[in-house]
Amino acid sequence: MKSVLVAEASPTRRRALAMLLGQRGWDVIAPASAQDSHRVLSQAQNRAVPIEAVVLGWPEKLEAADRDLRQLLHEERWQHVPVVLLTDVGSDAIAQWRMSRLRTSLLMWSEYTQVGQQIEHAGTQQLLPAVPPEPPRGPQRVLLVDDSPTVLTAFTRLMQRHGYQVETASSAEEGLKLALSRPFDIAIVDYFMPGRNGTALIAALRRHPQTRHILAAIITGTYSDEVIVESLASGAVECLFKSETRDLFLARLASLARTVHDRKAIDAERRRLEGILAAVGDGVFGVEADGTILFMNPAAVQILGYPDASLLIGKQAAEAIHPGASGEWNPELPGELSLSYRNGEILPHWQSVFWTASRLPIPVEGTVYPLHVDGTRRGSVVAFRDVSAQRKLEEQLRWQAEHDSLTQLHNRAWFERQLDLELQRLRQNNETAALLFVDLDRFKYINDTAGHGAGDELLIEVSKRIRSQLRPGDQIARMGGDEYAILLRNVPAEDIAPLADSIRTAISNAPFTHAGKAYRITLSIGATSLDRLTTSPETAMAQADLACYQSKNAGRARCHVYNPERDDLATMTEELGWSTRLQDALLQDRFELVFQPIVPLRGIENETGQHPPSELWQRQFLRNPDEPMIFEALLRLHGTDGDLILPSVFLPAAERFGLMADIDRWVIRRAIGALHEVRNYHRMLSLTINLSADSLADDSLVDFVTDCLVLHNVDPAALIFEITESRTLDDIVGVRALLKRLRMLGCHIAIDDFGTGFSTFAYLRQLDADFLKIDGSIVQGLPDDPLDRTVIAALASIAETTGKRTVAEWVENLETLHVLHECGVDFAQGFAIGYPRLQLLAQGPATARITGQLPAVPAAPTARPAGTPAVAAQAGPDSVDLPVTDNVIRLDAARGG
Template sequence: MKTILLADPSLTRRRALSALLTQSGYGVTALADLSEAYDALNRMQIGQGSVDAVVLGWPDYSEGIVEDVFGLLHGERLEHLPVLVMADSSNAKAVNWRMARPRTALTLWSEYLEAPSAIAHLLRPEQSVGEAASLHLEQVKVLLVDDSATVRLGYSRLLQKHGYHVETAESVEDGWRKVLAQPFDIAIIDYLMPQQNGTALISRIRNHLETQHILTATITGTYSDAVIAESLASGALECVFKSESKDLLLARVASLARAINDRKAIDNERRRLQSILSSVGEGVYGVDCAGTIQFINPAALDVLGYTEADDLIGLQAFDAFHHTDEDGSPLQRGASFLNQCYAMGKEVSSWQTCFWSASKKGIPVECNIHPLHMDAELNGSVIAFRDISNRRALEKELRWQAEHDNLTKLHNRAWLESQLEQECSKVRRTGQTAVLLLLDLDRFKYINDTAGHVAGDRLLMEVAQRLKSRLRSTDYLARMGGDEFAVLLTNVGSSEIMALADGFRRVLIASPFNYGGKSYRITLSIGCARIDTACFTPGDAMAYADIACHMAKRSGRNQCQVYSPETGKLAALDADLGWSVRLEEALRGDRFVLCYQPIVPLNGMELDSVESKNSKDVWLRQLERNPESEAMFEVLVRLKGHEGDLISPVAFLPAAERFGLMQDIDFWVIKHALAALRETRESPRSIALTINLSAQTLEKGGVADYMTARIVEYNVNPAAIVLEIADAHAISDRERVQRQLAQLRQLGCRISVGDFGVGFANLACLKQLEADIVKIDGSLIQGLPGDELDRTIVTALTSIAEIARKTTVAECVEDMSVLRSLHQCGVDMAQGYAVGMPRLHLPRTLPSSFAKPEQEEKRLSEV
């Protein structure tokens, strides 16, 4: 089993990640203190260590021990130990550290489920860097020039033994002939020789075009400043002394060999890149910061209509091909977006513009701009571009097809709905009236079945042309599908609706439809929906026009009907369907809103003599009286209406349950509630949230995994989360729900059960679901404080909860006298309008102690 050392100060994240890695088959040692991690890593013996990989949460602070730990992992002893860094998305330092260290990966906390696969990848055996490099190194060729045969023999054997290919020469002239005859990488030349000193050969090698790539060194038996100075001045890179050790000589030659191999690698890479640049299908060119073209590949020349790169290199790219806009209007040099990118080093993807060819033809192109930096300074940009003329034409065709009906060439339903949306917005702004007409052919099925589908298609095309003849320039016509058409009439007076609608009907029935030698009478039923301040949503307009069209058909066909609330109402199913669509749109567009209602402890209520109806006073006072208790809030969800109003869940949750949307809504609430809780981490007082979960969500499964993932992502304390099951009586699969709740409780969350005291089934739920908190149903406290029976029931329920060691919460408290009565009955906590109204935001600061009466009076006047 592979062993992982995990270090992170967050208990929540350690628990979640430890559980995940354990499930994946790893042994985990979890540490909260970086000092302990440093000691454990220091004790490790390479090849005998008890740790196979390290997982570190990137710290959001910097101190000595942090630098020690990360420095140790970056050191030579541990640099090949696999390390996975867990960080938040905004941490650039973590990214930089990962890039600078081998066998290191980075995973975001929001994607912590990917950690096991990231570690598995890091633990794969890797090929030795030295082995891989040696497979590709070419043998270095050395020319050794010395007038002593003994020296030539001894040094050539030494160099050959260490992998060098060695040729020898006995004089300057002999060496020069061999240099010209075959390629060498290094020339080691004796300084003092009979005819000419070795520096003469070094100078020739350096100054000759075909040999100047050879690296040269002098070898001498005398250490002299003058010899060294003359050698270096002639072009030698090294001075080797015959008196020094062989190891030192080999080290000097190895340094030259490394330079040779590095240069060869660079030359090979340059040739490879040049080959890629020449063969790449996209146009590529490079400019300096002033926009002057430095290089350009064949594909770019082909697109722009040039034959030679020299025709463009040295010119300003602006002057050469992007001086004019797509519509033909000249661009100002300073206003050119590409010129600005060249000068500022902007990186841009998928920028569409127009290049102009050698023949002055405009070419639509898409560019990707990549700045080049050298030694941290901008050194120009590389621009890759492609001709998108064909794509533009295809996009235009696809756009036409997406918005039109292929048979009639009219616009289609999707296009009309988008126009309807715009028209409804216009009605809201201007107060004008528009009308939607839904037109349905009365005898289309008969003609289609008796005369054939070709006749049906011909009829639809003829109907389209007749309807177009009645359109005003501001109206819209579309085929909705089948034999249905729609007309959107803009800026229409109420008195004109029937006349305009009947005009379309009359133009259609004015003459029969002729096909195959037969004539067919055409009639039309039209439903009209007025779009004004009473109806200004697209969904309403479509529904009302459809109802009116059905009314026209039921009334005998071949007529027009205008919808009004008195003549037709949507069925209950239609309303539910509308809610379904609305809720799905709200989930996609984040149109839900969270409110937070305080739940406060009742301890100290006997001291309260303030008769204020300001609920803010009550919950703040009770928090001050109970400085050790957490500040708890219930999370309430609202739907944002089209006018910005907040819609109660009573209106939309029944539809959400019927259409299976409860889990989506519950997950939305969990995500945004935990995000809000994260923002209160700096609060001096602990804040807890009660989040409602429906029975449907719990029975569907997956809530425990989702909650775990969000707790890790937002790094919040699970103990600050209370999950409330309001409809526990509706749970049918108790075992599955119990498993979900057990997993959540193991994570550290608390469980609350609502509707406590309503029916015996609820008492059974209390035992089966192992709740930490029970909420006394609001119906049982309405008679307090006057009703003795209600008082007895509440006291009995409180006693049951106390025996079971559960915290009791009374909900729906709307009166101060009820609040005091609940305290007298032994209830622990309460919520309701008498305690505190729902708030749109969690408080950032909260009272931590009880103020004196005169201080309290002053503070309440300031709240």
């Protein structure tokens, strides 16, 4: 196994690199400091397995140990070892270090998952000769444009030492003015410059007749596909990098110089050969002006099905190969190709039909170019290729664009077009039709318990059964997942319900069998009548969808026909509006996070209500300096009037339209960004984040979290993911696997709404959680309800026995806090402690004291067992000088959620 040294100070990034490289088969050595990395590298010759690569994180500030490590990598004995630099931002220091060392690659932390490929790329770089190649003879005039005086000086000296005549400019405008005032052979232009970028200058040089001959190249300090593509599109012939080694830069420059030196010869050769080279294709044949075939390459012979070219040479191409649409050759009526031969015209991108030796037509496309030799036209060259496979592929693509690959039924896009056509037809007469939405009941259960293969077989079987019940003129499509749509033509409104129910019962009569086990199939069907008054396909589909929704709500395995007097289409329309609004909010970043404190209860017995309640959360954090500062990240949506909308208003629509996974990722990304902003505080801050059922079923969630943590350099231990136990019932095995991966990453887990579900205690064994959040409905009975007090004390005792910590939600008064503490609850959250806040931590002396920047109030004594009498805290004065924090959001309906 090969060994790689990972030299990176951040534990989060070091852990992520170690996991990534370990999966690629590397033996990873990841010391905790630059000094340790230097020691490992210095003693590498004593290792049984030598170090064959180094991944080097570039810190914001280089310390002495960092410089020593980089100096060691410059020594001759390490020059052959590939090094990958990882950095958040580029700098001149990084570029110069990389230029001065061979086999060194640069990678941004946002692309850290490519580190394995970069190691291989750096390892394949050839060691350049000590003396770089000299440019061709004759002076080469170079225009160097860069806004950095350091870069101008360094590269000017380098090029002048090797015989180039260099003049410099510091902007695109100055560079263009200089290029118009005197001749240059080569222009090397920096990409990023104030005013106009380098690509604008290169485009201007290409447009101006006086500077069009200048060979232009972009030079940049950052490797980016977008920069390279834009540079080449603007007219640059090369992309140089400031971080390249000196020898590689000179080798590229010498190549440009040779291009300038040889341009006239190359242009002359190109002009002489372009007639032939431009016509080269899969099949090539030449003809005289009258269409007589002169030559034919082997590919053309093979495509046309002839055993030998001699069978075609000397014959008329129009007679033997392309006789025309009628299949006969008529010299009096020449076709398009024959006319191009006769007139010596270029015929690009033509499409036609050629005839094979067996007189079978094949579709072809190609070009015709006149052939010139020594300035004289000598006929034409035809380049063509057989596009039979392409046409077949196009047919397949058209089929795939309209069909579902699994069930072979038509898809949603095709069905919507058919529905629109049917409504147009109905507007011309008095006929009626029916639209049915079919939803397969319990599909998720079968798919999860019997496997995805069984789920696919079930969908195929149901598709066949439904199709067998339809008439020849009816249409069916799979709309996605386990949903189908059926269009029944010429159906009276009174026949819709019995017809839909007959389809439902016919499908459900026989069970579905897989792996020797039988499953009962049931359908929920929603239907609506279509006539000349139906306004649009969208309205019809909304009605059928709402009817199907009513079927499932009524107990499933039944049919429901839309009734405008009973069914509230306005509700469905409102949800559709929310769907569009939420998608726009994701694209336009119109969500907002607010943060509500979750405080430890140790020391709460010292609270008497004499001090401002708005500062209670701050006092509790000060009383418990050894505990992490925990806040819950709560989601809000910006309304059109500037207000913040509660999630209870829009999350039901998000769940219905499958947007929860995207919203969860927005929250995770923003929450980790908020932690990044406060990462320099001395005290650990943690955020709890709610995960939806869709995210719990997303196998890629852990990779997404890892990428966000690495990008922002945040400790995974600062994240607490909340799950609601009811969301795990459908796939307990999958949820356990996902939570296990999150815990292996270093994150913590909390079970929300604990104590209300029927499976509460069974889940304690199955779900490996760190925190149990006691449901607020139980807490609301305190301090007066003795039953609620008993339940909470029991839950706290169970949590303590299983090694978990408890959090009480919806706490609204000081008396409840005291009772919770007496019951043995560890943490609390609610309006009695603090309202949701727009800022995670505001600037000021209060924040400084809480986070460890200033001395804190002494800690309270060790927590007592549940049920023991309260003891006066040893925390010093109860009153602490803490200002009320700004940007507090008081939402009476929130209760901490």
